[in-house]
Structure formats: structure tokens, C-alpha cells
Amino acid sequence: MKVQELRGATAHLIGLNNINVIMGRNGAGKSRLLRDIEESSSRQEQDFYAHYVSPERAGTFKRDGNVLTQINNSPGWLRQVRSANQANNFKAASATLFREAETLYLRRLAGTPEIRMDPTRNFEADRLSKINRLLTNISLEMGSTDFEFRSLFDGKILNSDQISSGESEAVALASEILYFFDTIDPAKFNVLLLDEPDVHLHPDLQGRLGKLIISMLDEFKEHADSIAICIATHSSPLICSLADSKYVSIGTKNFTVDSIKLAPASEELRKVAPFFGHPLSLSLNQDAALILEGEDDERVWQQAARTSRGRIKVFPVLACSVDQQTELEKFCLGILNTLYDEPVAFSLRDGDGVVNEPLEHNLPLKRYRLHCYAIENTLLSDPCLSVMKTTWDEFVAAAKVWAKNDPNHRDVDLIKELIVDKDRFRHKKIKKIRQLVCSISNCKKPWEVVVGQAIGNLNKEDLSNNNMLVYFLGNDMVEDIIFRNSE
Template identity: 50%
Template sequence: MQDLKFKDQLGNVGSLVGVNHVNVILGRNGSGKSRFLRLIDSCLADDKEYRVSYVTPERSGSFQRDGNIETNIASNPGWSIHVRRANQVNGASFKAMSHLALRNAESYYLRRLQNTDARGRSFQIDCLDPISKMLGNVSIEQGTPDFVFRTFDGTLINPNELSSGESETIAVASEVLSFIMSVDPSRINVLLLDEPDVHQHPDLQARFGQYLLDQLSALDDSARSKVIICIATHSTALVCALANSDFTVLGTKEFDSQTVLLSKVAQDIKKVAPFFGHPLSLSLSNDPMLILEGEDDERVWQQAARSSQGAIRVFPVLAQSVDQQLELESFCDTMLRSIYDKPKAYSLRDGDGTRGSLPAIGCITRFRLQCYAVENLLLSNECLEKLGIDWTEFQALVQNWMEQNAGHKDIPYLQQLITSKDRFRDKKIKNIRQLIVSIAKSNKPWEVVVGQTLASVMRNQHAPTGEFSIFDFLGNEIAKEFLH
């Protein structure tokens, strides 16, 4: 991609060299990262070759509709741009602007669906549910006529009652979604995110980084070639979440320079990045690491830890593959034994159709799921109970759903599932995992169902036994280790 070189009306010049799709700008406080982004904004704003959107770090207000903002934008389309460019909200609510951005994203999305096969697709599923997955404890839904927020037990929440981290995440995610949905293929689209991690816990920062990459990946190659995202941040969690992508380059803004040189992230940094994504959280909580094979497992155990009220004391750490998991197990053993007198950590791998235990690597106790993958826990007795049904009732619900959705591509697989003797314990159900939850008439993401079930079992200090219990699927060795 071409470098960004710019000059404002006062003669200030700057350049961003080595540009990629995601450009992370680091630097100490006062080095001028925010001024650098605003310089890019002001210099390119009137250039017809570019479409620029700037997200200020000053993000006040509540994520809800504000008629005054709509009136101001209707009478002056450049109003919100000038407000943000000043790096202040001047009494206006930034998050109300983000609320409008999400509504605009909905309009763009519906236009994209025109003249396409939209079966199984909706703005809720494709756009709002990914935002809810970042939040963990609340969901955002399409209401009548506005967006609404609910806890996962169905309780409505006023936008003013959202935590600062949840509110920030929703607002910035809405800005990203609106920007991606409205990419102009005839221009270079530049999104400037100034400290998108403000008020977010490290877990949220990391999940937002992955959300941004997912949105970028969803674009086709032609549209993506026209997208440049610049991020000014201090967050190691956000940087590490972005670092494993080939879209990402890093650079440092120095005090006395208006040129930022960007470069690819070194492979050795990528390998250890998951361990250093949450240094403050890890050092304060002193919870043992739980090295996990994939993002699905990470989300489940993050939810379990959050919902367990302290009963589950592990710190989920993500490996990107089985090979990297082995490398991280060895690295972690060496690192922990050099720091702690009594080091302890865990590693959990998918079953992938294989049963049995795994030998420890030093201080790393290793487990293997006694089912194909973490989503298979959905079909355990306890997860079905969390959904308010048992296996017999689930079979009946599936049968009824198949009759009402004749011709659906997943019907043959569902038919095999409900007639199987082992509930597909050792088979892949990835393609139907959210459908299983939907058929059970729940609006929870499947990761939340599994995570909350694990939390409930751990809180009760009771290891369920018997075939199809959650610990039968998970592995009784984990019960013995985690239940004290």
C-alpha cells in the first residue's frame, strides 16, 4: 500500500511509511500520537482521494438516540466531523453519535442484502451478535424502534447502566462497523482510532482487537485494498491481539518527529505475544495460566472465570495452533519456574476424536477434552439443563424444527445427531453449535451457555458424574484438579 504523506495549511508535514491495513502507532505520553492522527485527519479531509473518519479518545455520553445530534448533522453534515477533530465533544455526546453510526451501519447492511440469498442472515446475527460476544455479560439486540440491552437472563438494562468498559466497547465497535460497511471503493478509506482501549479491561481490549481484524477480514480483497486503519494506543493487550495478523504493522511516534516508520511484527514476538497481552491483570490476580488451543476455548473459559464468582481461578491464554501450544507449554514451564517458588499452570487441548490423558511438561499440567471440541459440551446434561431442557426434550425440539425448516442444509446432520447413541461426542459440531442453542429457544451465544454452566458447577463444588455429564465430556481429571 502507498505511504501517507501530508501537509496542513500551516505548513506542518508528516508521513506514515510502510503502511498496511492496520497501523499501530506506539509512543510515550506526550510524544504526540493524538496530534499526529489529527494532523492526518486535517490534511486529508479535503482531499477527494480520501475518505477519513476520526474517533477521538474523548468519548462521553450514553449510547442512546439523541435528536439534537441528528438535527445538527442534518443541518450541517460536517458538524460531527468538526466536533471530533477538535478532540473534544463540546457538550455533545460522542456515544450518541456512535449510536447513529450503528443505525447507519444497519442501513448499509440491509442494502448489501438486496438481490442476494439472505436466508439465515440478519443484522442481529451478522453484526450485533459479534459485538455481544465481546461484552460477555450483556447483549445488544434490535428492539422496536431502538437498540436494547439485556443481561443473559433477559433483564433489560438502560444504556446509562452499562459499565464504562461495555459502553466504550459498543461505541467504538459501532464506529468500526459503520466505517467498514460504508467503504467507498473509489477512494482510500482511512479510519483513525485514538486510544480505542480507554476504560476497557485487558480482556475487552484483546477481544476488540480480534473484532476489528474480523471486520477487516470480512471485506473482499478489492474493498480491503482501499482500507487503512491507524491506531494510537498504549495497550499491550490490544497490540498483542493485533500482532498475529499479517494485516498489522507497528511503529513508534517520537517526540521530535512527524514521521512514523512502520514494520511487520517479528515472528518471535508473535509467538510469545499471548503471554504478554495482559501483564497487569496476570500479575495482580496471580491466577495460574490455562493455555488453550483456540479462540472458542478462550471465550468459554473467560466466561466461566467471570461467572464463577472466584470459584474458577485460571487465566486463559490463547495459542494459535496445536504446534504453538506445545511451544508455549515448554516456554511457560521454563518461564514460570524461573519466577515462582511453586509454579503451576494448565494446558487444555481438543479431543479431536482421541481419548486419554496427556503427560505433564514440568509444572504444566496438561488435559485433553474427552470429547471432540469445547462446543460438544453443549450436549452435556448440565448445559442442556442450563438451556431449560433435557436430552429427550431437545430431540423433540429438533424434530419439530426440522419439520418447520424442510430443505435446510443441516437437517441430515441434525437427524443423525438426535438418533446417535453418543450425542456426537467425538464428532465435529462446529457448524451447528449456535443452531443447537437457537433450537433450544435461547438467545445466548453458545460460548456463554458452556461458560456459565462450568461456572455453576464449580460454584456448587460438585462434580457431576455419569455418562453425558459435563465432566464426562470435559474429563474427570479436570474436576479433580479444579474443584477444591
């Protein structure tokens, strides 16, 4: 980091990292500290660019002409209205800033050949998809004149005041974060000040917001020396989602102390984070830890639990690698019997081409391997195709038409190979084409939502009814995890 500390009139942050988590009780002065730093940074505009996100984020995520006029005519207006922590039109401003972020991103795309020449890079992939990963029931899409919300259940367009407060909060916060990164000035030290971003968000959303911040730092890593994000929070899920990152340091704000010394998150915190980051533990609601290999699996099982309306009682725990999954399994075994009277936890690994080699349980931890290459392979099972309102034969026909119309697509040969494969690529890697399968099926849902909904809709009769999804997942795993609490 170029800058090791930030000073306000009274506030003092020492030992800056890219992400700086500030914890403290209510009334300890966390908000005052952030505003103090923002005011000081704004007075030094030649050296600093500061963007402050206040904790009271009212309104709806819809562009407002009055807000746009105020922002254009008065450069200091937005900072002034947010400094009081009572911004009634906060989300209208967020919508305006996100539209500006789109323009800035497109300019960056046009001026950066290595991005422009990459077919996987565009505004929808690099920005909209990050917001949509925070959402479960809706998606934010580019409409004909403005951004619009669409229901993932019936495909209908929703007004901004029809979505839930948590969804609105998540979209506004993500927009503010993306705007900050797209307006970074490499010649200055850039500071994003997030005041209690966890307000109104479900614990899962809080954790996903942390991952969004980390992903943006990864994208802008060439400017890492000039970026500091300061987060005032009470949220253990948010802290724990950030704690396994090299970018993070943590400090405590006490009422009488304005000088905060930040320290990197410890290895111990990183290890326990997935288990203690969610406040709804096994002791309260019978959720059992389900240790998974990656973010894709995590999103699928989060969706599955929601779709099942509480029948699937698991809390997905993210491991970033197979090695970390092994470590989490060991750690889980060490604490389960200590914490719970009737402990249970699960671990689910990718098939990775391995066939008929089950994993041994290490009770109270039960270990399973998918009966397909990876979780996205279930997308080609009949129940998932049904969620996309199609069948295998209909998909094959649509894929043939698609291949004929787009013969130069980079994945056309893989699709052609898929539709003649009798096993539907069950034990082959399909990561490159998983969303393409949805597109060919004319399904607007993200593939994780499709798979999660199909899993969540399984019923106990499917265990004996030749259900293809059950075969792909593994009969024992389905019975033990999905129907653990069924009569």
C-alpha cells in the same frame, strides 16, 4: 498498499500497513498526530476518506434526534465536534452511525448475489454478532423500532444508561469500526483513526477489540490496498492481540519527532504476545495461563472464570492452530521457571474423536485433552441444558417439533440423528448446529455463554456426583484447573 505513507501538516507516517499501531508516552503527541492526518485527509476528499474516533467518548449509546439533525444538515459537524477530543454526545452519534451502517449493509446484501445467496450471511451474523462477542453480560439485539440491550442473565431489556461504562464503550467503538468498513469508498484511500480505543476497557475487552478489527479486514480483504487503520494506544493487551496478524506494523511517537517509521510486528513479539499481553499476571493474582486451540474455547473459559466469581483462576491464551499450541507450550516451558517461584500453566486440546489417549504432562505445564470432540459438545450435557432451562428429554421433544415444522432446514438431518444418539454426539463434530441447539431450546444466550456458565457453576461435589459435564471435560482436568485453589 497503494499508499505507503500519510502526511499531515507536520505528521508523517512511513511504511503503512493495514493496521498501524502508534505507541508513545503521554504528551508525546499521538492524538495531535492523528488529528493532523485527519485534517489533511479531509482537505483531500477526492482522494481520501477519513474517519476519526476521539479518545473522550461520553454519553449513552442511544440515538438522539438533535445529533441526527446535525449529522444530516451539516456534513462537517461530526468531524468538528470530535476534533476537540471532548465529544459529550459521542455515543449518541455512534448509535446513529450504526443505524446507518445497518442500512448500508442491507443495500450491499441486496446488491451482492454471492452474499445474498449465502444463508449464513445477514446483518445479525455479520455485524451484531461481532459486537456481541465483545460483551459478556448483555447482548445488543434488533428490537421492533431500534436496537436494544438485553441482559443475558434474566433476559430483561435494559435502557442504554443501565449498562456499564465499559460495555457502552465497547459497543460504541465497535459501531464506529463497523460503520467505517461499511462506508469504505473503493475509489479512495480509506483511513480509520482510532485514538486510544482501549480507554475504559478491561484488558480482555481490549484484546477482543483487536480481533474485531482483524475480522473486518478479513471480510474486506478485496479492498485491503485502500485501507489503513491508525491506532494510538498505550495498551499492551490490544497491541498483543493485533501483533500476530500480517496486517500489523508498529511505530513509536516521541515528543520531538513527528515522522514515524512503521515496521511489521516481529515474530518474537507475536510469540510472547499471549503471555505478556495481560497485565494481571500470575505474580499478581494467581491466574495461570491456559493455552487453548481457538477463539471459541477462549470465550468459553473467559465466561467460566467470570461466572465462578474468581474461583477459576486462569487466563485463556489463544492459539490459532494445533501447531501454534505446541509452540506456545514449548515457549511457556522456557519462561515459567525463570519468572515465577511456583510456576504452573495448562494446555487444553480438543478431543477430535480421540478416546482414552491422555496427553503427557511436561511440568510445570500440565496438558489435557477434552473427553469429547470439542468444547461445544459439552453444550449437550445435562448441566449446560440446565443453564438453557431445559432437559435432554425436553430438548428431544422440542427438536422433533422443530424438525417437523422446518423439514427443509439444511441441518435437519443432523438434528434428527443427534436426538437418537445415545452418546449425544459426544465424539462427533457439532460445530454446524451448536447455536441451533440453543435456538431449539428457546435460549437466547450464545452457546459459549451457556457452556462457560455451566463450567463456572461446577462445584467440587460434582467430581464424585456423576456430573455429565465433568465427564465431557475430563475429571483430571476439572480437578486440576477448575478446583486448583479449592480447599
